[in-house]
Amino acid sequence: MIKVLDEHERTMAFAEVALGQIRSLRQTAIPRNYEIWYVYATGYNAPLNKIINETLARSGKLTEADLEQIYETYLSHIKTTDRIDKVGARVIGEIDDVMKVLGDALGMTSAYDASLSGATAKLSSAKSRDQLKTIVEALLRSTSEMRETNKALEDRLTLSKNEISNLQQSLEAIRAELWRNLGDDGVRKAAYRGG
Incomplete structure (x- = not known):
C-alpha cells in the first residue's frame, strides 16, 4: 500500500x-x-x-x-513504435494460430493415412459382402472427415491471408505517416535531434 x-x-x-x-x-x-x-x-x-x-x-x-x-x-515516434509493436504482436498471434491449425491438419492427415492403410489390409482379407460394406462405410466416414478438415484449413488460411493483408496495410500506413512526418520538416527535425 x-x-x-x-x-x-x-x-x-x-x-x-x-x-x-x-x-x-x-x-x-x-x-x-x-x-x-x-x-x-x-x-x-x-x-x-x-x-x-x-x-x-x-x-x-x-x-x-x-x-x-x-x-x-x-514523443510521437513512441506512439508509432507502440503501433508497430501491436501490429507485430498480431502477426505473431496469427502465425501461431495458423501453425496450430496446420498441426491439427497434419494429425488428421496421419489418421486418414492410417485409416487407408488399415482399409487396404481389411479389403484384401474381406470374405463377405457385409465386411466389404463396413470397410467402405468406414472409408467414406474417414474421407468425409478429411474433406471437412481440409475445408476448415482452407477457410482458416483464407482468413489468415486477409488478416495478414490488413496488417500489412497497417504497417504501410504507419510507414507512410513516418515518411510524411520526416518529409518537408526533415531538416528542421534533424536540427532538433542534433543531426
Missing part, C-alpha cells in the same frame, strides 16, 4: 511541475503540451529536456511551433 501511495505522490509531483510550466509560460493546457511537460518533469527523456532547456535559454519561451516540433521529434 505504501508503494502505491509513493507512486501516487511521485506522479502527482510530475503533474504539478507540468501544470506549473504551462502556467508560467502561459501555454495552452492541451494534452500535447501537458505530455511534453510531464515527460520533461520525469527527466526520462534527456534529449527532450535538453532541447527545451536550450530553447528557453535562447529565447525565454516556447512557441506553439516549438512545442509541435518537440512533440513530433521526441
Whole structure:
C-alpha cells in the first residue's frame, strides 16, 4: 500500500511541475503540451529536456511551433513504435494460430493415412459382402472427415491471408505517416535531434 501511495505522490509531483510550466509560460493546457511537460518533469527523456532547456535559454519561451516540433521529434515516434509493436504482436498471434491449425491438419492427415492403410489390409482379407460394406462405410466416414478438415484449413488460411493483408496495410500506413512526418520538416527535425 505504501508503494502505491509513493507512486501516487511521485506522479502527482510530475503533474504539478507540468501544470506549473504551462502556467508560467502561459501555454495552452492541451494534452500535447501537458505530455511534453510531464515527460520533461520525469527527466526520462534527456534529449527532450535538453532541447527545451536550450530553447528557453535562447529565447525565454516556447512557441506553439516549438512545442509541435518537440512533440513530433521526441514523443510521437513512441506512439508509432507502440503501433508497430501491436501490429507485430498480431502477426505473431496469427502465425501461431495458423501453425496450430496446420498441426491439427497434419494429425488428421496421419489418421486418414492410417485409416487407408488399415482399409487396404481389411479389403484384401474381406470374405463377405457385409465386411466389404463396413470397410467402405468406414472409408467414406474417414474421407468425409478429411474433406471437412481440409475445408476448415482452407477457410482458416483464407482468413489468415486477409488478416495478414490488413496488417500489412497497417504497417504501410504507419510507414507512410513516418515518411510524411520526416518529409518537408526533415531538416528542421534533424536540427532538433542534433543531426
